Amino acid sequence: MLVAATLVSESGDLMLITSGGVLIRTKVEQIRETGRAAAGVRLINLDEGETLVSLERVAEEPDEENAEENMMENSEYTESANSSENVLSEENGEA
Structure with a gap:
């Protein structure tokens, strides 16, 4: 199931926010790229009943x-x- 998608540059970060209050910030450059036929990349495992409420692009901090x-x-x-x-x-x- 696709939860969220966004365009990013390699220099930024992504922040994932769940309904359970979990925040995960990860560097875009650390996310594995996939080909056209791939199923995608999982960035977070959600507990039962928990949902992803927001996916935000964040500028990299100097x-x-x-x-x-x-x-x-x-x-x-x-x-x-x-x-x-x-x-x-x-x-x-x-x-």
């Missing part, structure tokens, strides 16, 4: 190291932008 680098780059850009605004204000006699 790892901590990359997140810190991005924060540093963004803060440097913000500081540079603020500095140039101050220079412009001083040149116009608004400081």
Whole structure:
């Protein structure tokens, strides 16, 4: 029985949510691809009476190291932008 289907990219994650409150998050790249004649891929075993209530695509979270680098780059850009605004204000006699 087909429960859910969606198009995904390899860089994202999938989150499965059951009526019993079980949440499973898995990387798309870890899901086995199947051919045209295949029966599909099972991602979760449901208990009797339990149903899949939602299947959501989730953007992959950056790892901590990359997140810190991005924060540093963004803060440097913000500081540079603020500095140039101050220079412009001083040149116009608004400081």
